[in-house]
Amino acid sequence: KQWYQRRVRDERRYPVIIVEGHLVLSHRPLYRLFNRTLFVTLSLDLARARRDTRTYDPPDGPGYFDNVVWPMYNETYFDVRHNPELDVTFLDAENPEGCFSFLERVVQSYLK
Numbered sequence: 001k002q003w004y005q006r007r008v009r010d011e012r013r014y015p016v017i018i019v020e021g022h023l024v025l026s027h028r029p030l031y032r033l034f035n036r037t038l039f040v041t042l043s044l045d046l047a048r049a050r051r052d053t054r055t056y057d058p059p060d061g062p063g064y065f066d067n068v069v070w071p072m073y074n075e076t077y078f079d080v081r082h083n084p085e086l087d088v089t090f091l092d093a094e095n096p097e098g099c100f101s102f103l104e105r106v107v108q109s110y111l112k
Contacts, residue, residue, distance in 0.1 A: 016110050022076045039080055042093035
């Protein structure tokens with residue numbers, strides 16, 4: 001009950017909180033706290049290109065993307081896509097303008 005009271009109080013203070021990362025959708029208790037869930041889909045090539053532009057400390061080991069990152073993305077995507085209990089809107093990262101436009105409308109709807 002205490003966490004719920006804190007959540008209600010925080011919703012008044014912070015009408016929009018963006019939680020990023022596909023792995024958060026694997027944790028059902030956390031997922032249930034979200035008012036809206038968006039899943040950005042992307043191709044293997046785009047995912048690899050985006051990851052290659054980032055710097056990690058410590059750096060990824062050899063094969064980390066192919067053996068860990070991409071398989072986990074696919075596992076989460078499959079779980080989310082095929083779970084009728086989850087209400088998820090899918091956005092295509094190949095269309096970044098469309099993603100940002102949709103996200104802007106969603107955020108604006110919570111700020112009214």
